[in-house]
Amino acid sequence: MDDRRSTHGSEERVAIVGAGVAGAGAACALDGTATVTVFEKASRVGGRTATRRNHGCRYDYGANYCKDEAGVGDLLTDLNGEGPIDIDAPVWTFDGSGTVSEGRDTDERKWTYRAGIDQLPKRLFERSDGTVETDTRIGHIERADGWRLENAAGDGLGTFDSVVLTPPAPQTANLLASAAWESDLREELVESIESVPFRTTVSAVLHYPFALDRPYYALVNTDGEHDVGWLSREGCKPGHVPDDESLLIAQMAPDWSAERYGESTEEIAGAAAEMVADLLDDERLADPDWVDSKGWRLAQPDGGVDTERLDRAGEENLFFAGDWVAGEGRIHLALRSGLDAGERVAERA
Ligand SMILES: Cc1cc2nc3c(=O)[nH]c(=O)nc-3n(C[C@H](O)[C@H](O)[C@H](O)COP(=O)(O)OP(=O)(O)OC[C@H]3O[C@@H](n4cnc5c(N)ncnc54)[C@H](O)[C@@H]3O)c2cc1C
The missing domain is CATH 3.90.660.10 (Polyamine Oxidase; Chain A, domain 2)
Structure with a gap:
């Protein structure tokens, strides 16, 4: 697939990698301020928030x-359909x-x-204006004029002004380790993120x-x-x-x-x-x-991350969200982390 440009003219283009609750929170927080595309490697949204029938x-x-x-109660009671x-x-x-x-x-x-609990991410994504591309694993990211993303087959998926990475820490560290981005900060980020157990x-x-x-x-x-x-x-x-x-x-x-x-x-x-x-x-x-x-x-x-380094990446329009950013494996904290990351992106937009 060729690189795509936003059809929304000069509006900020944001890519979110991962459609778990952190990705859903980031997408919701960006409503009205950016054109958002969420890339998810699985065939469904929700990540570790999952239900089977x-x-x-x-x-x-x-x-x-x-x-x-963590202040997520109002958002969750305000979603379409039968409440929690x-x-x-x-x-x-x-x-x-x-x-x-x-x-x-x-x-x-x-x-x-x-x-089922998977209603939570599903309804958050329904509420958000973002577009979700399932079955799309991000295999490579490159710091170009913005951030250029490729899928696992090496096809370009577009260039974005900002990126929010939400996969679990080891997977996020892998993406950064192989990123085409010449910067000492990249190496510092890999070191911090891969150390999260x-x-x-x-x-x-x-x-x-x-x-x-x-x-x-x-x-x-x-x-x-x-x-x-x-x-x-x-x-x-x-x-x-x-x-x-x-x-x-x-x-x-x-x-x-x-x-x-x-x-x-x-x-x-x-x-x-x-x-x-x-x-x-x-x-x-x-x-x-x-x-x-x-x-x-x-x-x-089982532990947290050096958030000072993560915050510095914001200067490069690179953001992180997820339970590992919050330091504990909990839905409400992952959601809060996504909302916070989305708000920081919106402030820079
Ligand atoms: C067995 C179990 C029980 C739990 N019990 C509870 C509980 O009772 N209460 C509670 O609050 N929390 C619980 N948790 C924790 C909770 O599920 C997580 O903290 C929360 O769902 C994390 O959300 P997230 O968005 O940060 O990450 P995830 O849900 O992992 O979302 C990340 C997404 O990124 C996608 N992804 C990864 N790599 C790529 C890539 N390269 N390209 C594109 N997409 C990619 C993944 O497929 C995934 O969908 C439990 C977790 C587990 C596993």
Whole structure:
């Protein structure tokens, strides 16, 4: 494909790489000030905010819910369609020995949508004026008269006044490492961004043809001593699972996940089901009637980044957003980071 120029005359042209919630936030913040194109390597928007539909159930197989914090609440309640719903039941804890305790829970809201958590990025993109190009992996960026982007096949996708990079830190560092941009700052940015640690999480989805009554929505392991890190009941989200069925999401601990990443769904779900049956002391749970799984190699950042260096890149019309910029793997923080980046681009436009 040949390079494209904006059809909007002299209006600022902005490219956003990545259509997760950070990319969605950046696109929304730029409404009315720039012509925005969002490039997404996957065939759908949302990134790690993801929902599947199977056998009459809906389940969030990446992020589970979004908190109403960091000033994103008004934006989320203002989106088209049925508003966010709160998961009422609490989160309890368990330790390495499998002892379950009431606790940890706070009064925080746990938001999702009847149709799934992926409604959040979908509706943000619907609201924004930006154009989303899915199935388009950015393979190369070049500092030219602006920023020139190429897809993975080396085809030019256009030259933009500003770029916002939102892929997880290791992928953003790779793009910068190979960028055609002669600058000491590029090397400093690569060094800072590639140092952000990311953990791997394998999620097992376990379905049962019977109801499972428990006083909590989820259990979280608090001492890091169990191979299950998080276990939740998707049926606590209205509209996700029929009343006489159960669907459990088991997110496995980082070490276990890194070791078993890439194994088949049957292997992952089989091992997870055994552990879940043990943890909930219910042997029926060792034998789900259907299963699913997803490996998230870059699941969540375990640390932050030198934001002073990132801020300096703004002088070159290069911006960053995402949970790793915020320093924690949370939807509301990724969204906040995207909104902030979009506002900074708009100020320079
Ligand atoms: C298993 C799991 C459970 C979680 N649970 C929760 C939870 O309960 N609550 C919570 O708040 N958060 C949770 N999180 C974290 C939350 O999902 C993330 O913090 C948030 O979704 C990050 O959004 P983002 O836009 O920064 O990144 P992403 O969602 O990763 O978006 C980046 C996008 O960039 C795209 N991309 C990458 N490289 C390229 C390229 N070269 N060209 C084009 N596109 C590219 C990717 O395909 C992706 O769509 C969880 C995450 C995981 C994996």
